[in-house]
Amino acid sequence: MPRINAPTVGEHRAAQQRALLDAAREVLAEGATDIPSFGEVAARAGLARSSMYQYFKSRQHLLEALIEDAFPRWSARVAEAMAEVDGPDRRVLAYIDANLVLVAEGEHAIATALTQLAPGPEIDARSRALHEDLYTPLADALRELGAEDVAGMSELINAVLHAATRQVERGEDLELVRRTAADLVRPYVTDLVRRAD
Template sequence: MPRISAPTVAEHRAAKHRALLDAARAILAEEPGAAPSLAAVAGRAGLARSSAYEYFRSRQDLLDALIQDVFPRWSKRVTDAMAAAGSPGAQVLAYVDTNLELVAEGEHAVARALAAIAPGQQLDDSSRVMHRQLSHPLIDALRALGVPDPATTAEMINAIVYSASSLIEAGGDPAGIRSRAEELLGPFLRDPG
């Protein structure tokens, strides 16, 4: 019987599964032009190639699992930051800052790479769910600020996030760009009172 590196077999399998997903993410962030092979992912995770097939039947199976992993993690990180921010204005700024932080960390590059190499219904559905999950707390924060049309304002804020993301991905200074976005939105988002 193979040795396990966790208290239970289930925890061992979960850790190996996580290691393979993290390795695939890292490879995609470094080389976004092509889907990584299971052998490359296993090697990056420190596992034998045959071990990768215990977790994923094919490269497409791995990419589908990565899609199911990347978008919910992005969404959770943003919504957690917003929840911890406190006031509605601070929540909106947390939304912007956390999205840009994720872009600077390479998560957007991974999502773009997945869109290029694994387009399909799974990707479309996951992307749609993530954007819906992120839009609700943003719109709620804008509504709490008394913004007359929170949905339209949320779209305008997302346009700023998109532009700032493009600047970061083009090699701009992430901290400086995040700071400019906050300077731009900060006066508008001051809580009344």
């Protein structure tokens, strides 16, 4: 019987699966051009290759599990960062900043790899759902600020974010990119606060 490294079998299984997903995420973040092999993922997690089959039926199943794991994590991290600050103006800036931190941590590389490795209607639908989840708290903050065209302004703010994302991925200084992106958007949200007062 395998050794259990947690108080319960369920917790042990969850920890093992988490370790395998994290190992696969690391491989993807390093620029994998194919779905990671079971051997590569298991070795990275410090487990036997045969352990993979206890959690994933196939490499495609592993990829689907990564998709299920990655997209909600991104959205949750951004929502948490926005919830930690007071005022809708600060929430808009936190939205930009949290996304850039995730890009710097390699999350965008993982999401990009997933979309390239699993193109098709399912990944497209998940990608749209991710963006809708991300845009919702931004739109809510802009609405609370009294923005006249919430959809249009969300699009423009995301254009700034996408340009900043490209800068981070090119290796430009994260702190400088974060400050510059905030400097571009801050006057707008500050003006909305001033007009509301």
